[in-house]
Amino acid sequence: MPPLMLKGLTKRYGGTAVVDDLSLELVPGRCHGLLGPNGAGKTTTLRLALGLIEADAGEGRLLGHRLPREAAQARQRVGVVPQADSLDPDFSVRENLLAYGRYFGLSRREAEARIPALLDFAGLAGKADARVPTLSGGMKRRLTLARALINDPELVVLDEPTTGLDPQARHLVWQGLRRLIQQGKTLLLTTHFMDEAERLCDRISIIDRGRIIAEDSPRALIARHIEPHVVEVFGEGLADWAGCGRRLCRRCEQAGETLFCYTEDPEAVTDALDRQGQLRYLHRPANLEDVFLKLTGRDLRE
Ligand code: ADP
Secondary structure, three states: OOOEEEEEEEEEEOOEEEEEEEEEEOOOOOEEEEEOOOOOOHHHHHHHHOOOOOOOEEEEEEOOEEOOOOHHHHHOOEEEEOOOOOOOOOOEHHHHHHHHHHHOOOOHHHHHHHHHHHHHHOOOHHHOOOEHHHOOHHHHHHHHHHHHOOOOOOEEEEEOOOOOOOHHHHHHHHHHHHHHHHOOOEEEEEOOOHHHHHHHOOEEEEEEOOEEEEEEOHHHHHHHHOOOEEEEEEOOOHHHHHHHHHHHOOEEEEEOOEEEEEEOOHHHHHHHHHHHOOOEEEEEEOOHHHHHHHHHOOOOOO
């Protein structure tokens, strides 16, 4: 049975469907990513999936339990990492974990027995007695992740787990998430970082205006939706050269002062640029961000 199954879910706020006939099925032991611009409906989808809000139409099951009626039961076996840290600032690291354990019905002794491994997992082994305000942003995120694991969940739901973290802290969180996947846990995560999604997710749903507009493995999404090479061109004289780029490439997109040339034959473009001599360029393989921008557009949302 899939850890999460959503079928035709619709959620309306003020007459607008912010989640619109959305279906999703998670594969056990895999990481599924939800990508979408701001306001696309990712957080609302997570809240529906956890049974925290009720859909206007459609149905779903979380760990076999009907949503939203039996969701509280299912949530006993789910870990949640919310977007904003909701740690208790008056408590130490250890006390935060203990308090959360009690919420899942663990005795103090049971919770205490789990804490050393969780602190170790989160790279907070020496910080058990530190108070929350003394922790760095990365440490707080890792504590929130450790806290979400106190009930040894089968499914972990993460809403933008690395937003606001520096590269070092992001890498530490990724290591932790990979270990969870290795342990056989199922992950559902939202992120704005395409490299994060590409690194962690087996499968990705791209959501826009409440609908899933593409879903596949990162590699398959790239192969299906985008040319394999990108040449980013910028510098003095771009306007004069742009017509040449457009003739040479399958698809070109101008964003600000940069022309993105999507092509199967990058040498034709870079040779022409070398002959032109003045423009600067960056040749790179196409990535998930290119797919995301192609499917959802380059306009700012919200
Ligand atoms: P995302 O997580 O993709 O940024 P959200 O699911 O948070 O998107 O929001 C989707 C849309 O639903 C947004 O336009 C947001 O303003 C609206 N929305 C979310 N929650 C509520 C609510 N409780 N009441 C009214 N509108 C809401």
